[in-house]
Amino acid sequence: MNNDRDxxxxxxxxxxxxxxxxxxxxxxxxxxxxxxxxxVFIGRIAIVALLVMFELMMASPMQNFVGTIAEVxxxxxxxxxxxxxxxxxxxxxxxxxxxxxxxxxxxTLFRRMHR
Amino acid sequence: xxxxxxxxxxxxxxxxxxxKGDRDAFAELVRRRQSWIRTLMLRCSGDxxxxxxxxxxxxxxxxxxxxxxxxxxKFGSWLKQLAINEWxxxxxxxxxxxxxxxxxxxxxxxxxxxxxxxxxxxxxAVLPGPVSLCIALxxxxxxTHDEIAExxxxxxxxxxxxxxxxxxxxxxxxxxxDETTELEDAS
Numbered sequence: 001m002n003n004d005r006d007x008x009x010x011x012x013x014x015x016x017x018x019x020x021x022x023x024x025x026x027x028x029x030x031x032x033x034x035x036x037x038x039x040v041f042i043g044r045i046a047i048v049a050l051l052v053m054f055e056l057m058m059a060s061p062m063q064n065f066v067g068t069i070a071e072v073x074x075x076x077x078x079x080x081x082x083x084x085x086x087x088x089x090x091x092x093x094x095x096x097x098x099x100x101x102x103x104x105x106x107x108t109l110f111r112r113m114h115r
Numbered sequence: 116x117x118x119x120x121x122x123x124x125x126x127x128x129x130x131x132x133x134x135k136g137d138r139d140a141f142a143e144l145v146r147r148r149q150s151w152i153r154t155l156m157l158r159c160s161g162d163x164x165x166x167x168x169x170x171x172x173x174x175x176x177x178x179x180x181x182x183x184x185x186x187x188x189k190f191g192s193w194l195k196q197l198a199i200n201e202w203x204x205x206x207x208x209x210x211x212x213x214x215x216x217x218x219x220x221x222x223x224x225x226x227x228x229x230x231x232x233x234x235x236x237x238x239x240a241v242l243p244g245p246v247s248l249c250i251a252l253x254x255x256x257x258x259t260h261d262e263i264a265e266x267x268x269x270x271x272x273x274x275x276x277x278x279x280x281x282x283x284x285x286x287x288x289x290x291x292x293d294e295t296t297e298l299e300d301a302s
Contacts, residue, residue, distance in 0.1 A: 005254055006285075006286060008286065008292060008293055009282055009289070012235055012292060013158070013235065017228035017229050017231070018154040019153035019167075021149065021150050022153075025149050025170070025171075028171060029145050029174045032171060033175065
């Protein structure tokens with residue numbers, strides 16, 4: 001079958017009444033749009049309120065947690081007595097330095113495997 | 116803006132204003148396009164209430180996405196695409212429920228525009244969603260099979276098959292009109 005249409009159906013489709021213009025329909029669409037705007041606005045306010053509450057509740061425990069992590073990360077792995085040597089190896093002589101080197105190694109390995 | 120500003124403005128300008136968040140411009144677009152979209156949905160679904168509900172969804176989608184519109188002079192085809200997506204999405208969820216009634220054929224009531232629309236609607240309601248969509252786009256929108264395939268994302272062969280099967284089924288269901296036409300032709 002090509003694009004030829006059945007003449008009877010074509011005639012019925014042409015004669016069938018279209019949906020008449022309806023002002024109530026437009027009002028309903030616009031009312032739904034306004035309702036959605038209201039809901040989005042209320043949703044955003046609720047999210048901001050929740051974030052503020054979370055921040056107020058968690059501020060002190062979060063600070064303690066960050067402080068502990070920073071302390072652990074900067075802990076020296078090997079004790080170096082020489083002052084100059086201690087400064088020179090400081091970037092790698094810590095938990096953070098070790099983790100950094102580990103990530104760098106993994107990254108290099110990953111790149112070599114996928115070359 | 117003056118009250119008649121939107122009503123008299125070219126559609127591309129109204130679309131452009133609506134895409135910048137102008138609510139009144141969008142209301143004007145709904146006013147201009149509502150009858151067309153509601154009729155397209157009515158042809159697909161065969162149910163006036165469902166058609167209005169789906170059309171509401173189409174315009175809500177349009178408002179949400181109008182900022183993304185790139186070619187303001189192609190608002191009509193953009194809106195039609197939204198309507199088709201809405202219908203296909205509805206059909207996927209509800210196709211099992213379609214065609215439960217009206218299998219035995221339509222008894223022609225009166226030969227006026229309203230009755231024809233009603234009978235056509237009852238017959239279309241029997242067809243599966245994608246089939247009724249292809250029929251509506253072919254007969255109501257007068258689109259070619261290629262255009263339907265492009266717009267709906269269906270394979271060309273599927274579109275052809277849907278139109279052929281749908282037309283055959285509709286002719287069976289609306290055979291009362293066939294006999295009337297033959298009688299009118301004979302007289």
